[in-house]
Amino acid sequence: MRNEDDIFKEVKNSPDFEPRMEFVQETKKNLVQKARKMKFQKNVKKLSIVSSSIAATAIFSVWLSFLGGKQVIFDTVGSLLNENEELEVVDHELELSANVKNAKSFLERRGYEVISYDGSSESYRLTKTNY
Known part of the structure; x- marks a missing residue:
């Protein structure tokens, strides 16, 4: 009689558990697109924070220096x-x-x-x- 370990080994090694090549390629493509989108959003957020800080500092400096x-x-x-x-x-x-x-x-x-x-x-x- 077979024990449980032998059954699990057979199930793991069966060809039904290997994904199709198209699925692997499509998933990789989707993950790369999501990563690029997240990186772009992070850069936009960083740029907006830096530019807002520079603008606020410039406005404060002008107000302090020239507008009393x-x-x-x-x-x-x-x-x-x-x-x-x-x-x-x-x-x-x-x-x-x-x-x-x-x-x-x-x-x-x-x-x-x-x-x-x-x-x-x-x-x-x-x-x-x-x-």
Whole structure:
């Protein structure tokens, strides 16, 4: 009796498992065409990325050199820095205005009328009211 290994050897060596020559040639031709197409697409993609980068760099350089790009950058950075300073000043003014209200209400409870205040305790101008 035959064992399984002998059967597999016969099946592998049978002429039915060898492809026709036309099939081999046609498959090779198709694979070569696909490889060329993929290579072409890869080159087009690479070329478009490089040309886009060069164009963007050129446009940025022209804008920076001739169209006032430096000034726009300086103004933007300067305004960002000034906004931060203004925010700090606003915080101090809010704190100061709270202190001014407290001081003013304290003086008014003591019988004084605050005419003007310039930000320091020495600059109060007061008048005494008669209640």
